[in-house]
Amino acid sequence: MRIVIIGNSVAMVGAVEAIRKYDTSSEIVVISDETYHVYSRPLISYYLGNLVSEDKMIYREKDFYRKNKVETVFGIKAISIDERKKEVYLEKGDSISFDKLLIATGGKPIIPPVEGLNKKNVHTFIKMDDAKKLKEAAKPGSKAVIVGGGLIGFKAAEGLHHLGVDVTIVELADRILSTILDAEGASLVSQSLQNDGIKIITGTTVDKIIGDEYVKGVLLKNGQELEADNLIIAIGVVPNVDVVKNTSISINRGILVDNTMKTSVEDVYAAGDVAEGYDMLVESNRVVPIWPNAYMQGEIAGLNMIGINKSFKGIFPMNSIGYKNTNMITAGITNPQQEEFEIISKIDHNRKYYKKFVVKENRLVGFILINDIDRAGLFTGFIKNETDITPFKKYLLNDDFGFIYLPKKLRKAKMLDLEVV
Amino acid sequence: MKKVYVKEEVCVGCRLCEVYCITSHSKYKDVLKAYKLETQRPTPRIVIEENKPVSFSLQCRHCDDAPCVKSCITGAMQKDPLTGVVTCDTDKCVGCWTCVLVCEFGAIIRDVNNKVASKCDLCAEAGEPACVKNCPNEALVYSEGGISV
Numbered sequence A: 001m002r003i004v005i006i007g008n009s010v011a012m013v014g015a016v017e018a019i020r021k022y023d024t025s026s027e028i029v030v031i032s033d034e035t036y037h038v039y040s041r042p043l044i045s046y047y048l049g050n051l052v053s054e055d056k057m058i059y060r061e062k063d064f065y066r067k068n069k070v071e072t073v074f075g076i077k078a079i080s081i082d083e084r085k086k087e088v089y090l091e092k093g094d095s096i097s098f099d100k101l102l103i104a105t106g107g108k109p110i111i112p113p114v115e116g117l118n119k120k121n122v123h124t125f126i127k128m129d130d131a132k133k134l135k136e137a138a139k140p141g142s143k144a145v146i147v148g149g150g151l152i153g154f155k156a157a158e159g160l161h162h163l164g165v166d167v168t169i170v171e172l173a174d175r176i177l178s179t180i181l182d183a184e185g186a187s188l189v190s191q192s193l194q195n196d197g198i199k200i201i202t203g204t205t206v207d208k209i210i211g212d213e214y215v216k217g218v219l220l221k222n223g224q225e226l227e228a229d230n231l232i233i234a235i236g237v238v239p240n241v242d243v244v245k246n247t248s249i250s251i252n253r254g255i256l257v258d259n260t261m262k263t264s265v266e267d268v269y270a271a272g273d274v275a276e277g278y279d280m281l282v283e284s285n286r287v288v289p290i291w292p293n294a295y296m297q298g299e300i301a302g303l304n305m306i307g308i309n310k311s312f313k314g315i316f317p318m319n320s321i322g323y324k325n326t327n328m329i330t331a332g333i334t335n336p337q338q339e340e341f342e343i344i345s346k347i348d349h350n351r352k353y354y355k356k357f358v359v360k361e362n363r364l365v366g367f368i369l370i371n372d373i374d375r376a377g378l379f380t381g382f383i384k385n386e387t388d389i390t391p392f393k394k395y396l397l398n399d400d401f402g403f404i405y406l407p408k409k410l411r412k413a414k415m416l417d418l419e420v421v
Numbered sequence B: 001m002k003k004v005y006v007k008e009e010v011c012v013g014c015r016l017c018e019v020y021c022i023t024s025h026s027k028y029k030d031v032l033k034a035y036k037l038e039t040q041r042p043t044p045r046i047v048i049e050e051n052k053p054v055s056f057s058l059q060c061r062h063c064d065d066a067p068c069v070k071s072c073i074t075g076a077m078q079k080d081p082l083t084g085v086v087t088c089d090t091d092k093c094v095g096c097w098t099c100v101l102v103c104e105f106g107a108i109i110r111d112v113n114n115k116v117a118s119k120c121d122l123c124a125e126a127g128e129p130a131c132v133k134n135c136p137n138e139a140l141v142y143s144e145g146g147i148s149v
């Protein structure tokens, strides 16, 4: 059997490692338009800021492909799929046939329709080559404007700041990191950036890019003009579904998959940032573009492709990110507006600690932890396992919250590997 | 695989497991030297919970399905395919704390001085977990397949 995987990133690794645990004979072919050995995409901002060198970015050992008997077709883009003939067509005219196909093409940056995008030093920031190009162009003392204060813009800001660049973030929402933080949380985090001289402008976005051959600045929708030697477009990513256009594979925002990661077409699977799988908190399909999800979806796809039936319970958004000594961990629903949610929160302005728990009925459905992030996984576990938190809800905000506050029976079951009865 | 289990009924909260955990991962492997001579003592790899009269210590469960390994953004967190022991390669770790986010046991401790994840390695070098060996009340047990209660 030949398994073809389009995309050479974490979802691919999840799939290959799962397949090779049980099946050493099937052929595996990985196609990628990038030429690099599989690397950690989240580390591109660390690379930009000189915190990690290029050789430390590899996600799996150098012998990964050899050891797992993976044939690589790198530096070539897959341009289309014939799901009936079971062929993947490559640019330059070649094609590869498959018995099972995994589409793990990730995301691609959203580019707003503004004037002047073709000028030099307008960047996106999702690939190794983007980071290399930006690092080359961003000189100490130069100015950079980042359009978008989401996770990617935030990490780009950190990297550029480390290089001694004067950074301004322009964010359309009323706060940075608006998808994971509420107003209190975002204000705490914004302060730590601003204390370092990073400027944040909210409630507006770029209207026009100024300059001749090279970008010189931007005109914002609010009329403000900013100088810029580099402009980074980081308003978000969308699933990279290009290769499935003109096929019968169903797409909504991403490629729709069931809980085995199978698409609407037999023998064709999708995983990672390109897939729209089940989100157990919103109880419907949603793209959850995070690293852990990509690995786990890839793993489930890999198992099912070799006939091991395993289904995915679902995922929910979760992130751990930081800026220097400001750390935050968030998961699930963090800023609900509806009344059905109960909020339990505590803020400590001196220590810059913030904790917020979002509860629905007797279940934890989300949280934000800023700076006091130790043992965050206990809460992730309560969400994932749909634990009835009633017996210990009143202790959630305790500084020393732990298993000790759980009913003895539940605690022992967890700690001693016993079945919960 | 063999894991460390705690009998909370006999734990007296003396914290010796923590002391010996630090020692076992110190340069000198000696309690007095570890505490007196090392300028930067290792971060413990064990969590102690206490709310009198109950106390216990908790270490990594070396999960079969280890979410920390699957979620680690750099590949630093690994599970040994033969022994099952989950360890963090601190050369690769960047202290992003994604593993802290996903470990349901809260068993990963942040070594903030070195910005790396610190966790129980079952004292791989010594052969037997130091916490188990040095617990005066035998509240910690190193066994296969859990303990009966």
Ligand SMILES: Cc1cc2nc3c(=O)[nH]c(=O)nc-3n(C[C@H](O)[C@H](O)[C@H](O)COP(=O)(O)OP(=O)(O)OC[C@H]3O[C@@H](n4cnc5c(N)ncnc54)[C@H](O)[C@@H]3O)c2cc1C
Pocket: A006, A007, A008, A009, A010, A011, A012, A031, A032, A033, A034, A041, A042, A043, A044, A045, A076, A077, A078, A079, A104, A105, A106, A107, A125, A126, A127, A151, A152, A155, A240, A243, A271, A272, A273, A274, A289, A290, A291, A292, A294, A319, A320, A321, B073, B096
């Ligand atoms: C700067 C940055 C920081 C991030 N930080 C974090 C973080 O801290 N934590 C976290 O959880 N997540 C983070 N993420 C998100 C995380 O990187 C993604 O969720 C993850 O990389 C998704 O993996 P994937 O396997 O789905 O695809 P991707 O990593 O997106 O890889 C897809 C690959 O497929 C290739 N490809 C696409 N189309 C084709 C084609 N037609 N033919 C051939 N090859 C193709 C692409 O070039 C790419 O190499 C970050 C992302 C970025 C950009």
Ligand code: SF4
Pocket: B059, B060, B061, B062, B063, B066, B067, B068, B069, B086, B102, B103, B104, B105, B106, B107, B108, B119
């Ligand atoms: S660190 Fe946590 S998630 Fe990882 S193996 Fe240990 S107990 Fe499991």
Ligand code: SF4
Pocket: B071, B072, B073, B074, B075, B076, B077, B088, B092, B093, B094, B095, B096, B097, B098, B099, B100, B116, B117
């Ligand atoms: S803190 Fe280190 S071990 Fe943990 S997920 Fe991040 S890189 Fe991996």
